[in-house]
Amino acid sequence: MPKEKILFLINPISGTKKKDNLAEQILKLLDHSRYEAEIHVTRFRGDATGIVPIKMAEGYNKFVAVGGDGTVNEIAKALVDSEGILGIIPIGSGNGLARHLRIPINIEKAMKLINRGNVEAIDYGRINGSPFFCTCGVGFDAHIGNEFAKNKGRGFLTYIKVTISDFFNYKPKKYKLKIDKIGKLKTRAFLITVANASQYGNNAYISPKADIQDGRLDICILSPFRLYRAPGIGIRLFAKKIDKSSLMHTEQAQQIVLKRKKAGVVHYDGEPCEMGKKIKIKIVPKGLKVILP
Known part of the structure; x- marks a missing residue:
């Protein structure tokens, strides 16, 4: 059975904690028997939104926002009404969506959810489009x-x-x-x-x-x-x-x-x-x- 392609998009300025070795930590905790992974560190606002469709065309189907609600929004808006799936590792200042969805703020526990891979559909809104x-x-x-x-x-x-x-x-x-x-x-x-x-x-x-x-x-x-x-x-x-x-x-x-x-x-x-x-x-x-x- 082929592995699922998963992309982690890290916002280096989300939240207040240092992010040294964050990429290494994610790869260490990931179930490599299930996933083929790539990590991208965003460079500017909107970077993640542009990358998602490119990677979808390459066969990636799961995209993990490693950041706060702004990072989640950038990635999720490129996934709406598609077969792409959003994951969240919440490291932002507020983490409102993750908290509502009961996604753990702890990285190890959030990665367990990613490895388990349970997927559900949620609503989203549009404000002036x-x-x-x-x-x-x-x-x-x-x-x-x-x-x-x-x-x-x-x-x-x-x-x-x-x-x-x-x-x-x-x-x-x-x-x-x-x-x-x-x-x-x-x-x-x-x-x-x-x-x-x-x-x-x-x-x-x-x-x-x-x-x-x-x-x-x-x-x-x-x-x-x-x-x-x-x-x-x-x-x-x-x-x-x-x-x-x-x-x-x-x-x-x-x-x-x-x-x-x-x-x-x-x-x-x-x-x-x-x-x-x-x-x-x-x-x-x-x-x-x-x-x-």
């Missing part, structure tokens, strides 16, 4: 994602510092939403997150009940709030109880159209991006094959 797999949205979290990307520091502590420093200056915005089967909605929001998976990363659960295989997106609208309520919101976020807050309104849909007064930053899978006044978001059911526990 661009694929996302975890969350996307506008408002404060998009603003923070943009500021975090500019910061030289990485990791969870840097993210918290940026969040606290920018909280006092951020002004909530007005939005118009058109949600299928529900209708039109006008709102002033601190943030609006559309969730395919349950969390941003680091076990910060913006949509605790989100199901990545139900064919629906969760629309999470957090109303503006006063400073004294911020600690409680933070606690609920990490305790999987933000959906119980009186400030949070949640709906489910397959398609959403969001309008705002000005073009500006959005986020998807932790990466900031500039988009226009009108934003279209939709779910693609079971469009990505992933190695899961």
Whole structure:
């Protein structure tokens, strides 16, 4: 029986840990009786997205993202609606998708999943045509994602510092939403997150009940709030109880159209991006094959 061809794509700047000997560690843990492997260290943003179709043409069918949610997005968007299969070794700052899918953060345990090779199909979303797999949205979290990307520091502590420093200056915005089967909605929001998976990363659960295989997106609208309520919101976020807050309104849909007064930053899978006044978001059911526990 021929071996499966598997490509590991390592993002050398993901997360905060040193990556010395990471490639050697992966090859040592890999089941070579099952796989014929190659390792590629990405050199620039978008590198992985370009390599995947080339390697698919060479007979590779499994592609392992060794990085964070941004790395996962780069590889996964080249695999959607194909026979290619995504694997994840999470070494990023947040690892939101991996945590939702219960893929171990520990490299040895993550490699055991790769060797076992259990594959299932999951949903993914599109925001103005661009694929996302975890969350996307506008408002404060998009603003923070943009500021975090500019910061030289990485990791969870840097993210918290940026969040606290920018909280006092951020002004909530007005939005118009058109949600299928529900209708039109006008709102002033601190943030609006559309969730395919349950969390941003680091076990910060913006949509605790989100199901990545139900064919629906969760629309999470957090109303503006006063400073004294911020600690409680933070606690609920990490305790999987933000959906119980009186400030949070949640709906489910397959398609959403969001309008705002000005073009500006959005986020998807932790990466900031500039988009226009009108934003279209939709779910693609079971469009990505992933190695899961």
